[in-house]
Amino acid sequence: MVLSQGMFLPQLPFRLPTLPRAALSLVAACLVVSCATSPEVPDRQPDGRSASVASDAGFDRVVLQAYRAIGDRHLYEPNFRNLSVEAYRGFVSTDASLVLEASDSSLVVKRDGKEILVRPAPADTADGRAWGNTLVDLMAGSLDASPALQRTDRQALIRQAMTATTKQLDRNSRYADPEEARDNRFQRDGGGGVGITVERTDEKKILIRAVQEGSPAARAGVAVGDQILSIDGDSMMDRPLSDVVAKLRGPVGAPVTMTVLRASQGAELSLPMKCGRIVPTTVVY
Numbered sequence: 561m562v563l564s565q566g567m568f569l570p571q572l573p574f575r576l577p578t579l580p581r582a583a584l585s586l587v588a589a590c591l592v593v594s595c596a597t598s599p600e601v602p603d604r605q606p607d608g609r610s611a612s613v614a615s616d617a618g619f620d621r622v623v624l625q626a627y628r629a630i631g632d633r634h635l636y637e638p639n640f641r642n643l644s645v646e647a648y649r650g651f652v653s654t655d656a657s658l659v660l661e662a663s664d665s666s667l668v669v670k671r672d673g674k675e676i677l678v679r680p681a682p683a684d685t686a687d688g689r690a691w692g693n694t695l696v697d698l699m700a701g702s703l704d705a706s707p708a709l710q711r712t713d714r715q716a717l718i719r720q721a722m723t724a725t726t727k728q729l730d731r732n733s734r735y736a737d738p739e740e741a742r743d744n745r746f747q748r749d750g751g752g753g754v755g756i757t758v759e760r761t762d763e764k765k766i767l768i769r770a771v772q773e774g775s776p777a778a779r780a781g782v783a784v785g786d787q788i789l790s791i792d793g794d795s796m797m798d799r800p801l802s803d804v805v806a807k808l809r810g811p812v813g814a815p816v817t818m819t820v821l822r823a824s825q826g827a828e829l830s831l832p833m834k835c836g837r838i839v840p841t842t843v844v845y
């Protein structure tokens with residue numbers, strides 16, 4: 561089960577599992593779009609909750625929408641108490657001074673052994689909204705109290721929390737960050753691109769491994785084995801493979817010029833083309 565495209569709660573296509581439990585993949589692309597990124601300690605609300613976490617459209621939406629998806633789509637009724645405890649521990653994993661002590665009636669956060677936050681534990685372990693709100697509250701108070709968390713990127717904090725959450729569901733569940741989510745969506749649904757597959761060699765060269773038949777790259781004369789030197793004048797030497805892929809994707813009709821080295825000719829070729837609608841080939845005759 562994949563939480564995919566959409567603004568906050570997108571459509572969740574279901575694929576029949578081959579194992580007893582359904583796989584649930586919480587994709588960050590739609591969940592973390594409005595997470596706060598400022599490292600400063602935020603102002604507090606009248607109830608003591610952190611404004612950056614408790615009231616902005618960031619952590620609240622991530623946690624509540626993720627819990628809603630889990631409650632709606634997972635094969636078995638989840639225990640949100642256990643999920644929340646593990647999510648919190650993942651959230652604060654960069655600050656060893658923070659400890660959560662959970663009992664049936666209360667949740668106590670301690671920093672260096674001193675209580676900094678006490679909240680009642682929701683009675684119903686199946687109440688995702690109640691546990692989600694409580695988890696956000698614990699995140700807010702911990703963020704305010706921890707310089708280490710304040711220095712950590714907000715999306716990294718969410719990644720730590722959601723990774724810990726999905727590990728509690730079943731062995732098929734995982735959390736995908738925004739970059740992986742976009743790539744998964746492209747592989748599944750297609751998008752604007754030129755129709756090639758690239759790889760990085762041990763010598764850090766970017767080589768074209770495959771050219772999709774009928775694609776813009778094929779029409780422009782791109783060949784398997786060509787080494788990509790630059791795209792639109794930007795050198796791709798020593799660039800991460802993800803940067804190369806990103807440069808070769810764009811709106812349908814967008815112009816792209818790729819400069820390649822063709823070893824068989826010992827020549828550099830400048831190959832202009834326009835992005836087309838590409839659905840990656842998964843099966844050939």
